[in-house]
Amino acid sequence: MVFVDKYAIREMNETIVLEHIVNQGPLSRAAVANNTHLSKASVSEIVRKLTETNLVHEIGIGDSTTSGGRRPIMLELNKHAGVSLSFDIGYNYIATMLTYLDGEIITEQIIEDKINRETLIDKIENVVIDYQQMIPKTSYGIVGITIAIHGVVYDNSIVFTPYYDLAKLNICEVLGNRLGIPIFIENEANLSAIAEQTYSSNYKNLVSISIHSGIGAGIIIDGELYTGERGFSGEIGHKILFPDGKPCPCGNRGCLEQYCSEKSILEFFTEGNQPTETTIAQLKSAYLTKDPKVTELIDRAAKYLAIGINNVTTAFSPGVIFLKSRLTREIPDFLEKINSNLNSFINEDVELRNSTLGDQATLLGASAVSIRNFLRIKSMKIQR
Amino acid sequence: MVFVDKYAIREMNETIVLEHIVNQGPLSRAAVANNTHLSKASVSEIVRKLTETNLVHEIGIGDSTTSGGRRPIMLELNKHAGVSLSFDIGYNYIATMLTYLDGEIITEQIIEDKINRETLIDKIENVVIDYQQMIPKTSYGIVGITIAIHGVVYDNSIVFTPYYDLAKLNICEVLGNRLGIPIFIENEANLSAIAEQTYSSNYKNLVSISIHSGIGAGIIIDGELYTGERGFSGEIGHKILFPDGKPCPCGNRGCLEQYCSEKSILEFFTEGNQPTETTIAQLKSAYLTKDPKVTELIDRAAKYLAIGINNVTTAFSPGVIFLKSRLTREIPDFLEKINSNLNSFINEDVELRNSTLGDQATLLGASAVSIRNFLRIKSMKIQR
């Protein structure tokens, strides 16, 4: 809060009204007035502006709440007022997703491509221009572009990337100037956390743990993404599991991700060979045949992951922890096994769930970032 | 933000002006207007109210900023407008502290006493009444009472206490009704964190780790105390250091505090005997004589604590971590030894410091809670 003038109060109340309509709509003006403690007069005036700008529209007459009385005119977010475009920059692919303002997916696509620092911005620009040709006609067009990075992002700038070299690449400014569209970048695990917050959880405090090559956590605290003083929060793959354990490139020994990242687990399974696309399926079927070595492997991984999760719980005490991992999703009982290793009373009331959004989490979170920015609302909760 | 009416804007601006005067004072009206982007007219009006209510007073004419021009009337928090009373409820003592509104200590005292659930509230009430007799005459008297609890507190209610049985004891309501003074309770480590935030740090994100019988962390995120979905955040003593290590009452095995709480370290030193008041001094002098067993003990403790701290850093990435521990304060090089065990690049830019407030941290933090509530300001930063 930098300062508050007489226009700020109107902005805040517009935000409040819009948040109510987006998150609890369809709602009548009267219902909004009741839920917000704003007067009917104020709500009427604000809704007039929101409908004039096409963000909200009247979807018809609702049922009368009790017997008698005028029936309400229901208001809803005009989800077709614009679209949001999201990118996920993997080390050998670019995934994209186009959604309406409620996160409804219009189209998705994956381009297989080795990421190159020199050409990345041009490539993204071309994809955007292609999309601009084909998107449905809307009032606002593409309202924002959010780009998921597999690395540390702070203050819309790339700090560190382990798999490709994009550090300090000025995507937001360059692309924003060329396209005239607000551009945001954010860490992939953080976007997954925002997706869970938006589409599948009502907790104010939640953590989403992404497990693939490494292990990273996205952290929502009091309804807002938390990234730490310099963007390095949630680097929980580098929690130390074994003092004096395996050396890790980060400088530590015995880091969690040396033992139970997806990559590490698969390498244990293949006994050091390079995992391929089919390795997970093989692991799964070996597990289903009750291969004792594989059972032991999974049991051990569950135990180690539980220790990592215990360490997250003791730090954050969130309402829920989501796991975004192909292994915990594919291997039956994996999640239950992790749970049975969580013995401390501190973990008692913390829900542990597989991500309901799966591979789409990152892009859906990215879309939520663009949309929230465009609508100037802080919270967005949508049932899918 | 529940709703915003036309009075809210004035409240917010009052808060903004008061925060500036408290945190950057003495300031002139003109300086406040510049720093806040409020108009001079608005600042004048708000300051009129703040001086009428005795919260702010004019302390005289300042120097002219440049050459020429009317000299400014300097404004300052009227720190003698009231006093704040703080309690720290140990398992065998009650410590109290009385301060002015800037945290200046008027008097401190410690009552040795085994805590008893049945008599605690009466005992506190009597202490308050005693203080009310002797406190200096002020406009507002005791503006708030904040009570530090060694246990988990959530939403002004005691959830869990390991050393004494105070769970669900309704201190705030009962005492508040009897005394007509706002009562707050909060966890001891959390109050230490608030103290560091108020009196010795400018980071938005900080952690204060209290090490005694157990190990607990107070966490400030984006300038606000974070306690988790149910108050259990910062229970980092129950991070798992050794998978399959020593059993801990919490249900885990190998918890950090089984190896490097003050209690555990002293027990290693006394080889299992009950530590006494003088044990720390003995440990220190043994360390100074370079007793190889003690050196090894400290080296090992430093290594383990570094692992615990690494796990805090990977989770929170704060700007600074404070250690509130008699051992790291007393034993030379202990802090440096911990630091030299922090090898990961993730720890690179995170400051590690001994608490500058020491034993007074908890009570000073408590006083900050009362004062911030009374002044209705969110942030308070005071140079001591």
Place this chain on the structure above:
DNA sequence: ATAGTTAGTTCATTGAACGAACTAACAAAG
């Protein structure tokens, strides 16, 4: 003494929220 500058106050104007009174539109009962 004068000119220039900064501090602080006064006042008419303005934006926005509000309550009260109004219109619109309905259901149920007679």
Place this chain on the structure above:
DNA sequence: CTTTGTTAGTTCGTTCAATGAACTAACTAT
């Protein structure tokens, strides 16, 4: 079919607080 009671939504004069502009106050340097 009319009346009554109720809810939805709009209109309008009032009120509050922020604001810029003009003012006074008080100072320094020349």
